[in-house]
Amino acid sequence: MPELPEVETIRRGLEEHARGRRVAAVEVRHPAVIAGSVEKFVGEVKGRTLQAFERKGKALAVTLAASDGATPLYLLLRLGMTGQFVVASSSAPLLPHTHVRLVLDGGREELRFRDPRRFGRLRCCTRAELDSILGRLGPDAQQIGATQFLATLRARRGAIKNWLMNQQFLAGLGNIYADEALFAARIHPLTPAGQLSMPAARRLYRAMQGLLARAVELQGTSFRDYVDIEGRAGNFLPRLRVYQRSGEPCRRCGTQIRRLLVAGRSSHFCPRCQPRPRRVARMRGPRKAAVVAAGV
DNA sequence: GCAAGCCTGACC
DNA sequence: GGTCAGGCTTGC
Numbered sequence: 001m002p003e004l005p006e007v008e009t010i011r012r013g014l015e016e017h018a019r020g021r022r023v024a025a026v027e028v029r030h031p032a033v034i035a036g037s038v039e040k041f042v043g044e045v046k047g048r049t050l051q052a053f054e055r056k057g058k059a060l061a062v063t064l065a066a067s068d069g070a071t072p073l074y075l076l077l078r079l080g081m082t083g084q085f086v087v088a089s090s091s092a093p094l095l096p097h098t099h100v101r102l103v104l105d106g107g108r109e110e111l112r113f114r115d116p117r118r119f120g121r122l123r124c125c126t127r128a129e130l131d132s133i134l135g136r137l138g139p140d141a142q143q144i145g146a147t148q149f150l151a152t153l154r155a156r157r158g159a160i161k162n163w164l165m166n167q168q169f170l171a172g173l174g175n176i177y178a179d180e181a182l183f184a185a186r187i188h189p190l191t192p193a194g195q196l197s198m199p200a201a202r203r204l205y206r207a208m209q210g211l212l213a214r215a216v217e218l219q220g221t222s223f224r225d226y227v228d229i230e231g232r233a234g235n236f237l238p239r240l241r242v243y244q245r246s247g248e249p250c251r252r253c254g255t256q257i258r259r260l261l262v263a264g265r266s267s268h269f270c271p272r273c274q275p276r277p278r279r280v281a282r283m284r285g286p287r288k289a290a291v292v293a294a295g296v
Numbered sequence: 297g298c299a300a301g302c303c304t305g306a307c308c
Numbered sequence: 309g310g311t312c313a314g315g316c317t318t319g320c
Contacts, residue, residue, distance in 0.1 A: 001300065058301080081300045081317085097318095117317045119301055158311060166311090167302080175300065224299085224319090244299095263312060265300075 002079040003058060004141055004172030005215035006226050006234060010085055011055045013229025014062065017087045018050045022105040023064075030099035033115060035076075035123035044073055044124045045102070056134045057141065057171025064124070074130045080119025082225040088112050116225065141172035142212050149205045153193050160196060160204070161189035161262045172212070176221055176243045179268045181208040183242045189260060189267040191277040214239065242268040 002010070026042045028034055034041045048064035051072065055061070062075040077085060090103060090110050100113040100122055113122060125133070139148060149170075156163050163169055164178040173181070182189050184207035187200055196204070220226060220234030223244065227233055241251055246259035250270040260267045 003301095078302080080302075082319090083301095115317095116319070117300080119317065121302090156310085162311080165301090264314085266298090 001081055001174050001176060001223060002083060002220075002226055003174040003177050004055075004212055005177070005218075005236065006220035006228075007055055007058050007060055007079065007172075008142075008216050009219045009228045009234065010079075011053045011060055013087075014050070014053045014060075014085075017229055018062075018104070018111060019053070020049060020051070022049045022067075023047065023102050024105050024107055025101075025103040027101040027103070028099070029101070030118070033099045033113065033118055033120060033122055035121045041122070041124050045075060048073065050075075055140075057137050057167055058174070059134060059137065059171070061130055061134070072127070074125050074127060076121075076123040076125060076130060076133065077113075078121045080115060080117060080121070082117040083113065083115040083120030084225060084227055085229065086112050086114070086227065086231050087229050088231075137167050137171040138169040139171065141170050141208060142216075144170065146202070146205050150198070150201050153196060153201055156193035158193060159190045159262050160187060160193045161265075161267050163193040164208075165265070173208070175265055175267075176223065176240070177208075177211060177215065179243045180241060181211050182267075183269060183274060184211060186273050188274045188276050189262050189269055195277060242270060244268060 023045055026046045028038050028042060031038045045064060048066055050062055051065040052063040053060065058078065060077040064073045064075055066072065079085065087109055090108055095114055097116045098112050098114045102111040104110055152169055153163065161178055161182065164173050164181065165175065181204060185200065185204040187196065187204055215221065215236045218235040219228055221236040221240065222233035223237065242257050245257045246268055248257055250257055250273060253270065253272050255270055255272040257268055258271050260269065
């Protein structure tokens with residue numbers, strides 16, 4: 001699942017392989033992955049030059065320069081759950097679920113968007129539209145300062161796990177890195193965000209920063225589908241401590257990792273290293289998280 | 297049936 | 309306005 005480290009790896013790969021190259025042709029093989037009109041998308045992207053690559057959270061925006069010096073447009077990429085963006089030889093066979101091809105100048109290479117689940121989206125937009133979309137995201141998880149992190153955390157009621165994954169507050173973490181950050185900080189996923197002690201909140205901030213930096217260095221986690229721009233898997237998988245390890249021993253204390261449902265999303269944690277907070281937030285009605293599986 | 301990002305909409 | 313359930317999607 002592409003989260004911040006994976007998207008950053010793709011951004012760097014695009015800088016290396018696609019910067020300054022012109023889009024000679026666009027083929028949309030599955031219209032559902034294009035936000036808005038496909039005809040408009042093709043017309044706007046074709047002929048423009050891939051100039052700059054910026055990232056906020058899991059969103060990747062490519063500046064599309066016009067050859068006549070007209071105002072640039074922006075290609076916004078969201079990879080969803082299983083999205084892949086790779087550079088390929090145009091003669092290489094198309095893998096199934098290849099939904100969009102951007103043929104690069106010369107026609108020998110192309111960028112391909114693949115996405116079996118089709119949760120990902122490509123959108124061509126103006127700077128104003130891009131700013132509006134990125135503006136709905138909270139600060140990037142690698143950019144946010146400790147002060148802002150601590151301040152926004154304090155005002156929240158819900159579980160810290162939800163807060164970490166809510167892109168409105170903090171952009172970039174998905175299930176993998178949220179679980180891993182909580183483990184590294186020794187915080188139970190159901191701890192109400194606003195009830196974290198100051199030392200715990202600081203631990204979480206530091207754990208998150210260290211985790212993201214290391215994961216970017218190792219080119220991300222390939223749990224299932226993720227590959228970088230050259231089709232290579234990331235190297236962070238062996239560093240995972242809790243994600244999808246329920247039933248296996250905690251690498252720190254040997255206790256079995258457990259799985260909880262928090263707002264419908266699975267959360268993996270070590271019950272010993274991440275003890276339940278003493279004061280649990282009052283949860284109304286059916287909002288209680290249920291232990292769905294201990295072990296296996 | 298479960299996985300998960302993201303959007304919509306309902307609820308309080 | 310904050311919070312969360314539901315739905316989309318398909319390979320395992």
